[in-house]
């Protein structure tokens with residue numbers, strides 16, 4: 199042992215020891231370098247095909263001897279697939295768990311490791327010996343510029359880099375850069391072909407990193423000092439990222455950049471392509487990439503033979519109109535076949551026929567239904583021809599949501615076990631709904647029949663991995679199937695908790711009879727056109743229903759059957775703030791929001807406004823909340839401090855936006871004061887920074903608060919089928935739940951558990 203220690207004591211080493219160690223280190227470094235040397239990497243590309251047909255087979259480079267055609271790639275062919283890495287496009291936004299504090303690949307500065315098909319075959323592979331003969335000076339550099347918020351564009355950029363490196367030996371180097379790090383003016387003298395991956399955000403705007411470039415490019419077109427042919431030497435291609443639900447704002451940034459560079463005489467290597475979040479971005483990317491690889495090979499080949507000139511065969515004409523047709527081509531390609539340049543004629547015919555078929559189908563629909571648009575609650579979606587209706591949860595989205603812990607039920611529903619369910623199973627306390635309304639958290643299922651919604655709220659738990667839409671446009675599952683599916687999955691998750699330290703056997707048993715359903719997981723439950731059938735099934739099984747809606751569908755609120763408790767989310771007090779916080783899809787979002795409050799006021803049911811306080815964002819406009827409360831006249835107002843879900847490129851919320859419990863309480867007291875005494879703070883749940891404000895006239899009786907629910911009575915009332923009100927099934931709130939009680943809303947039958955390093959509840963500073 200002392201010998202080893204003396205070896206570790208470097209200060210005692212003699213000169214020969216130093217020389218020995220240095221020699222060993224050098225030898226190790228050399229071996230390692232050889233393992234990773236480019237020639238080794240090249241060897242692994244040995245079989246990678248390249249397409250000389252892109253230059254008409256007339257390459258003057260001796261090395262491009264043509265080999266017989268390789269087999270064509272089939273969709274799903276994974277031969278040559280590189281596995282590993284979490285930021286491939288399939289997980290573009292969802293690869294990171296939303297839990298704060300978890301290690302996150304998004305924060306890594308390392309490029310995403312693609313799981314891409316690096317072996318996308320371009321036909322006629324050059325022989326290994328031949329490619330080695332290519333003079334390095336003849337090989338070109340490709341630049342990829344991306345602009346992103348949630349990293350999809352960045353991920354695709356690195357995937358394209360990998361694919362080009364694996365498939366196009368004439369490209370020596372692929373540089374991937376954030377567009378903000380590129381000198382805009384260099385586009386006018388750029389020698390390397392440039393590919394842009396650009397995403398579009400609110401109202402068709404560019405991302406922050408692209409804003410300067412976008413403005414510069416727009417201005418350049420009108421700058422009389424600038425030659426309108428200034429980008430003549432630029433070979434470029436644009437891939438846009440967006441979401442077609444934004445209709446006329448769909449991929450605006452990419453469309454415009456493609457158009458503007460074209461107007462400045464830039465030469466397109468490849469048509470504009472659009473990756474649609476509501477469709478299959480992965481498929482669109484692969485289809486476009488196949489075309490791009492063959493084109494860039496042609497461009498590289500010509501550049502290396504003929505230099506700057508003689509490129510006309512390999513660039514698209516610079517006019518924007520023609521690229522729409524091309525865009526269609528990229529979108530409709532089957533992805534199964536390789537598009538050689540000679541195949542383009544056949545492809546054009548295919549696109550034309552696909553277009554015609556679609557027009558005919560749409561026309562048939564319009565004549566049947568009086569228009570192709572589908573509305574929530576109508577049967578249009580159900581009656582659309584099967585092949586036009588897509589599933590809401592694509593395989594890519596499924597993977598991403600499953601990573602975040604959701605169990606996907608059918609094609610549009612999800613269920614997830616709540617942390618309070620686990621907590622109550624272990625006798626460590628229930629959630630705020632236990633304190634406020636007597637919910638048994640260990641028997642509560644949190645689910646949604648629609649993972650889609652019509653917003654992009656900054657505090658969304660899903661970090662924007664879910665689909666969005668203003669109407670139901672997906673395949674629709676039967677209500678009974680999704681209730682069954684959600685319950686089965688919930689029970690499976692409960693089963694997995696067997697044997698977890700602290701789980702109480704009697705609670706574990708009870709958990710196999712669900713008593714409550716919180717339709718508030720994510721998404722918009724009332725978007726599901728069969729929501730009434732859904733709640734009927736729950737009630738018939740003696741399961742209570744707490745349904746939360748985001749106040750964008752007033753008709754659906756009006757048509758909704760009685761639920762145990764109906765919530766609307768009030769995410770802001772003013773039109774401007776609502777736009778900033780919820781980032782709604784509807785242009786008339788404010789009118790819809792107000793109409794929802796009016797509809798709620800007329801329901802005559804047990805209703806709740808749910809306010810999520812985001813410090814410095816929606817906590818300052820008290821008077822505007824007063825107006826909204828007077829409008830919908832809810833029974834309760836639940837106020838909760840926002841929960842920090844970790845950083846998401848699309849959100850920008852930080853811990854600074856999370857209010858302290860005392861700040862939430864002060865806000866509530868101020869609010870009650872401004873409401874003139876009609877409402878009062880009734881309960882608190884300090885644990886989760888939640889406060890309940892109740893209508894005093896309705897819920898304060900016999901010297902106490904009656905915010906709890908008699909669930910059995912509710913089911914009886916439903917079965918009786920006669921009209922009833924919230925006062926018919928209220929129950930007295932236990933003392934420990936009432937504001938001012940020293941237990942802070944913690945059930946005395948439970949045992950408080952403090953995680954190491956956590957501040958005990960009720961203490962100053964608790965969030």
Ligand SMILES: Cc1cc2nc3c(=O)[nH]c(=O)nc-3n(C[C@H](O)[C@H](O)[C@H](O)COP(=O)(O)O)c2cc1C
Pocket residue numbers: 345346347348349350351352397398399400401402403405439440441442444447448449450475654662781848
């Ligand atoms: C708040 C928000 C607003 C958006 N607005 C638009 C839009 O106006 N048009 C569009 O085509 N896509 C829009 N999108 C969709 C994004 O462009 C799409 O999610 C894209 O894949 C994001 O790419 P990125 O991950 O590289 O940022 C929006 C997304 C969010 C979160």
Ligand code: SF4
Pocket residue numbers: 650651652653654655657658659660720721722748
């Ligand atoms: S409405 Fe809900 S699900 Fe939709 S974005 Fe907002 S928080 Fe997320």
